[in-house]
Amino acid sequence: xxSKTSSRGGPVxxxxxLAPFAGETxxxxxxxxxxxxxxxLPEYRATREKAGGFLNLCYTPELAAEVTLQPIRRYGFDAAxxxxxxxxxxxxxxxxxxxxxxxxxxxxxxxxxxxxxxLDPGKTGDKFGRVFETVARLRQDLPxxxxxxxxxxxxxxxxxxxVQGEGSTDQAEARLWAYRDxxxxxxxxxxxxxxxxxxxxGQVKAGADCLQIFDTWAGTLxxxxxxxxVVEPTRRIVSTIKERHPTVPVIGFPRGAGASxxxxxxxxxxxxxxxxxxxxxxxxxxAFDGENVVVQGNLDPLLLVxxxxxxxxxVDEILELMDGKRFIFNLGHGIVPQTPPExxxxxxxxxxxx
Ligand code: 1CP
Numbered sequence: 292x293x294s295k296t297s298s299r300g301g302p303v304x305x306x307x308x309l310a311p312f313a314g315e316t317x318x319x320x321x322x323x324x325x326x327x328x329x330x331x332l333p334e335y336r337a338t339r340e341k342a343g344g345f346l347n348l349c350y351t352p353e354l355a356a357e358v359t360l361q362p363i364r365r366y367g368f369d370a371a372x373x374x375x376x377x378x379x380x381x382x383x384x385x386x387x388x389x390x391x392x393x394x395x396x397x398x399x400x401x402x403x404x405x406x407x408x409x410l411d412p413g414k415t416g417d418k419f420g421r422v423f424e425t426v427a428r429l430r431q432d433l434p435x436x437x438x439x440x441x442x443x444x445x446x447x448x449x450x451x452x453x454v455q456g457e458g459s460t461d462q463a464e465a466r467l468w469a470y471r472d473x474x475x476x477x478x479x480x481x482x483x484x485x486x487x488x489x490x491x492x493g494q495v496k497a498g499a500d501c502l503q504i505f506d507t508w509a510g511t512l513x514x515x516x517x518x519x520x521v522v523e524p525t526r527r528i529v530s531t532i533k534e535r536h537p538t539v540p541v542i543g544f545p546r547g548a549g550a551s552x553x554x555x556x557x558x559x560x561x562x563x564x565x566x567x568x569x570x571x572x573x574x575x576x577x578a579f580d581g582e583n584v585v586v587q588g589n590l591d592p593l594l595l596v597x598x599x600x601x602x603x604x605x606v607d608e609i610l611e612l613m614d615g616k617r618f619i620f621n622l623g624h625g626i627v628p629q630t631p632p633e634x635x636x637x638x639x640x641x642x643x644x645x
Contacts, residue, residue: 308369308438309500311585311617312540312562320610320618321369322642323440324635325544325565326625327362328374332632334361345390346382349375352424359429363437365632366639370438370501371429373494375422377444377505380486381453383418384410400456402468404475412486419490423497430498441499443490445506445545446483446524453479462508469520476520484524488531495536503542503565504528509555510547510567517551518558525559533560542587546624550574556582563587568623576612586616589623590638596627598634606641 308321329335338358342348349355359374378396382388387399401407429439443449451462469476491502509521529541544565545555556564556579566575566588579586590609594602609620620642626635 306369306436306438306500308619309540311619312501314617316615316617319643320613320620321438322620322639323368323370323372324362324622324626324638325372327366327368327372327635328358329626330628331626331630331635332361332365334358345376346388349379350418350421352421352428355422355425356428356432359425360432362635363433366635368437368639370440371433372440372503373422373426373429373442373499375425375442377442377449378452379418379422380415380443380449380483380490381410383415383490384412384482384486385414386410386453395458396452398453398456400464401453401479402464404478407475407479407482410482412482412489415486415489419493422490423493426494426497426499438500439498440501440503440542441491441494442503442505443487443528445504445509445521445543446480446487446528447512447520448506448508449483449487450476450479450520451508462511466511466516469516473519480520480524484527487528491528491532492535495532495539499539501540501542502532503544503563504561506543506545506548508547509545510549514551517548518554521545521548522555522558525555525561529560540585542585544587550578553578553582556584563619565621566623568592570623572608572612576616580616584617585619586613587619587621589621592622592624592627592630595622595634595638596630598631598637602634602638603641606638610642 310317335358338354339348342351342354355374359371363371378388389397433439451465454465454468504525506521540562542563542565543559543561545552546567548555552564563585568589568591570589575586594605
């Protein structure tokens with residue numbers, strides 16, 4: 292049975308972020324925020340400028356570590372998340388990728404088996420190595436009490452960008468390939484499963500304490516496809532990582548999965564479930580009780596833009612709903628660039644009882 296402990300005493304793990312995974316419920320939940328490093332922080336914009344581009348920032352360990360640490364210095368979050376991007380995996384495989392300033396990613400689309408054949412898992416060492424170096428630096432530079440989260444995109448979500456060639460509202464090209472030629476599409480997914488395992492394994496060996504798998508577009512697939520392209524590949528990644536690193540918790544974030552999140556949790560074996568903004572309170576507060584899983588979420592990032600009483604009230608509702616549960620406070624999706632940094636400070640204060 293999980294033991295109830297106060298945040299000020301008792302057998303709280305050295306890194307309190309990890310306590311809920313060890314079965315403890317904390318009076319004050321751990322907090323970190325998706326995209327906690329990023330354009331809403333002036334110091335991030337300055338470092339990005341210095342790096343001369345987003346991908347250079349990701350691949351320069353000194354600078355990537357610096358932007359990871361910036362929100363920790365400002366706010367003292369319980370966990371830092373490695374600064375990188377889910378598209379580092381296709382980039383390392385050899386797919387051409389660019390980020391124009393102020394715009395989303397552009398990739399040379401992969402839509403055929405011939406395109407797929409040009410990707411080379413043997414080539415990932417150099418770029419992944421730089422990310423692992425960032426992780427190793429971070430574990431040295433972070434305060435001892437701050438956990439370090441490594442991550443990757445889930446195969447389905449990474450595939451949607453690889454096939455579409457850019458962000459989209461409906462991920463149409465990937466869905467069309469998956470329906471027209473499931474065997475061919477499975478080869479892309481299999482490549483991503485294997486590559487992501489190596490990528491996460493390297494992050495843990497370099498010092499990551501926890502992993503998150505981002506499945507931003509999990510919510511666009513119907514039932515059997517959800518199973519085949521979201522659940523099954525994630526299960527393979529989680530089970531292999533668990534064989535190699537049984538004590539490292541893995542959080543899944545199947546955004547938009549709604550009620551299917553329950554099936555996702557029981558089938559993939561994740562230790563934590565990230566809930567998006569639209570996850571109903573009865574799901575967050577009760578539905579996962581029978582599963583051995585930590586719940587994370589789910590303040591609307593736009594309430595963090597608005598701040599004030601509207602934000603405080605919603606924060607209090609979430610805290611009340613999750614009181615006594617194994618819970619990690621987060622947003623329901625990433626921080627947006629127009630977020631005032633002082634609202635983030637207020638959020639942390641409110642969650643910690645101020
Ligand atoms: O211009 C800039 O400086 C780039 C903005 C930016 C940032 C700050 C991008 C481009 N990526 C990131 C960092 C990032 N991305 C992190 C770092 C750690 C942190 O959270 O602080 C992480 C975990 C991600 C993950 C990521 N990248 C996801 C999954 C989570 C989510 O937000 O849904 C996705 C879908 C991406 C792709 C991506 N990278 C960048 C953008 C603008 C996008 C979205 C593209 C789109 O769909 O249009």
